[in-house]
Amino acid sequence: MIEYIKGEVAELTPALAIIEAAGVGYALNISLYTYSALQSKKEAKLYVYEAIREDAHLLYGFYNxxxxxxxxxxxxxxxxxxxxxxxxxxxxxxxxxxxxxxxxxxxxxxxxxxxxxxxxxxxxxxxxxxxxxxxxxxxxxxxxSIAAPVNNAVRDEAVAALTMLGFAPAPTQKVVVAILQQEPSLPVEQVVKLALKQIK
Incomplete structure (x- = not known):
């Protein structure tokens, strides 16, 4: 069983990450959350779930x-x-x-x-x-108590932008979600500007 794969991010799309480890490129199916977390990274460690079927052997990768x-x-x-x-x-x-x-x-x-x-x-x-x-x-x-739903597209874009600026994804996401819950109609640029003031 593969616990995790650590290596160079060779390719990255919103649905797939190819991580090269020891000369082998592993294609891992990922979520948008993991995609956002990986966007600015050259190297990554993804936790793995293996789905072994008769017709395919699929790997799913997770940021945590x-x-x-x-x-x-x-x-x-x-x-x-x-x-x-x-x-x-x-x-x-x-x-x-x-x-x-x-x-x-x-x-x-x-x-x-x-x-x-x-x-x-x-x-x-x-x-x-x-x-x-x-x-x-x-x-x-x-x-x-249930949190108010937020605009996922704005959230993901803002988190991706902040991650590319070098901020860690988990605390960044918390700040962005809190901002969007208070002001759901804010555009991405405003969310990023407000988040920059709040992220420690």
Missing amino acids: KKEREMFELLITVSGVGANTARMMLSSMSVTELCNAISTGNSKLVQSIKGIGKMTAQRIIVDLKDKIVALGIAEEIPAGG
Whole structure:
């Protein structure tokens, strides 16, 4: 089993990262979150999930262990395959997804492309307790209040821009999401300017 792959970022697209390690190029399917985190990096360490099927041997890469844990939980739900799980992690951060599931917000889960009403409810029923038990949801505010949804396109673009400026993705994402929750209609440039003042 491959735990992680560390090496040079040879190619990067929003859905695929090719990491060259010891002369071998590994193609890893990634989420938009991992794509944003890797954009300014020449080298990367991605945690790996291997999907071995009769017709294919696929690798999925994750920027941190929490994202991989969430992915592994999602694919245990009947009707949620690897690509659907990746779509979910591209649409929301792990914290947002945990928040939606732990508070039973099926409408928010359903707002993700490819997730119907029944699947959203199944995800919540199957994963609510597991998320808390695994500690993935540690950033959920006390009382489990649901955060206001933010403009994912603006968020991702702002985080990508700040990451390219050399800021770490995780704290950057927190600041950007907080800004967008207060002022949802801000354009990317304004979000980046405000974030630059707030990121420590």
